[in-house]
Amino acid sequence: MLRTLRARWVHRCRRNMAHFPLFVQNELREAADGATIDIEDPATGASIATCATAGPKDVAAAVDAAKAAWPAWRDVGAKKRATILRRAAQELRRRVPELCDIETRQTGRPLREYKAQLGRVPEWYEYHASLAETTEGAAPNFIGDPDHLCLVQRVPLGVCALVTPFNHPLLIASKKLAPCLATGNVAVVKPSELAPGSVLLLGEILAASGAPPGVVNVLPGGADAATALASHEDVARIDLTGGSAAGQALGAIAGSRGVSYGAELAGHAPLLVFDDVDLDQAVAGACFAAFLAAGQTCVSAKRIFVHSSIYDAFAAKLARRADQLRVGDPSAPETD
Numbered sequence: 001m002l003r004t005l006r007a008r009w010v011h012r013c014r015r016n017m018a019h020f021p022l023f024v025q026n027e028l029r030e031a032a033d034g035a036t037i038d039i040e041d042p043a044t045g046a047s048i049a050t051c052a053t054a055g056p057k058d059v060a061a062a063v064d065a066a067k068a069a070w071p072a073w074r075d076v077g078a079k080k081r082a083t084i085l086r087r088a089a090q091e092l093r094r095r096v097p098e099l100c101d102i103e104t105r106q107t108g109r110p111l112r113e114y115k116a117q118l119g120r121v122p123e124w125y126e127y128h129a130s131l132a133e134t135t136e137g138a139a140p141n142f143i144g145d146p147d148h149l150c151l152v153q154r155v156p157l158g159v160c161a162l163v164t165p166f167n168h169p170l171l172i173a174s175k176k177l178a179p180c181l182a183t184g185n186v187a188v189v190k191p192s193e194l195a196p197g198s199v200l201l202l203g204e205i206l207a208a209s210g211a212p213p214g215v216v217n218v219l220p221g222g223a224d225a226a227t228a229l230a231s232h233e234d235v236a237r238i239d240l241t242g243g244s245a246a247g248q249a250l251g252a253i254a255g256s257r258g259v260s261y262g263a264e265l266a267g268h269a270p271l272l273v274f275d276d277v278d279l280d281q282a283v284a285g286a287c288f289a290a291f292l293a294a295g296q297t298c299v300s301a302k303r304i305f306v307h308s309s310i311y312d313a314f315a316a317k318l319a320r321r322a323d324q325l326r327v328g329d330p331s332a333p334e335t336d
Helices: 002-013 056-075 078-094 096-107 111-118 121-134 169-182 197-208 223-231 244-257 279-295 308-323
Strands: 018-020 022-024 027-029 036-040 047-052 159-163 186-190 216-218 235-242 260-265 270-273 303-306
Touching: 022 056, 022 197, 047 096, 056 159, 056 186, 056 216, 056 223, 078 096, 078 121, 078 169, 078 197, 096 111, 096 169, 096 197, 111 169, 121 169, 159 169, 159 223, 169 186, 169 197, 169 235, 186 223, 197 216, 223 235, 223 244, 235 244, 244 260, 270 279, 279 308, 303 308
Parallel strands: 018 047, 159 186, 159 235, 186 216, 235 260, 270 303
Antiparallel strands: 022 027, 022 216, 036 047
């Protein structure tokens, strides 16, 4: 069945007006209320696909599936989990070209950049697989008291809600999923409804690599889906990469429920240029920092502070270099 799913996904991503369903318990399914949203190609504004969008019933079903799968996944042992993650890493590495194609079409980021970024994604699964196999407990000193022994052992939390953004769909989902799964947790991932394709395919890859039904569930959706997921009583950890408004909303839910919460909320990164730099190197670095990922990343240089003594020369060189950037079809290898 999973080979059939893969063929359907690849076909969807290579034609217009494709359709992506939800991924729950290693199965494709439509939203309970039939809701969908159009996915646009940012390079052209054309609608290239539709996607099922999760509602409260879908969230409940996915969390129930994850909760049911957790005890067996928790108890199977780090070695077995690591084997599955390494298998997934191998499959991801083999399928980088098609994943790059999907990412480029749904985000508009140049293909040549995705080839570099996604080529490193498998390493996240391999690293955390090894880390899980070698993690040990600790016996720290009890404030120098020889009559007491303090033991520390980390244990899985359970169902984790992982909310990921538009700009780096596969990379950020992997940064969250790899440690989550390696340490015996299970996940419901809510990718951006604007760019869900590669994360849905990631769910299929993990399932094909041996992750049991319910261990990884993928629910594209908007703010309502994220709120329903964070509010579910069986979610033990909420992890978000997104905007400040989303961070405040989900943080308030996590605080009211008293559950573990982590958030990375966009960025407004400054770049400082001092008067002792090699001017050409500094301009090249600033241009790269400002326009990487079409400027759609939290670490892009949105503010550049330049020493007054070199400001005019730096600004002129940066303007010339920006004018030389090649704007075009993101799938073309020459496009910047």
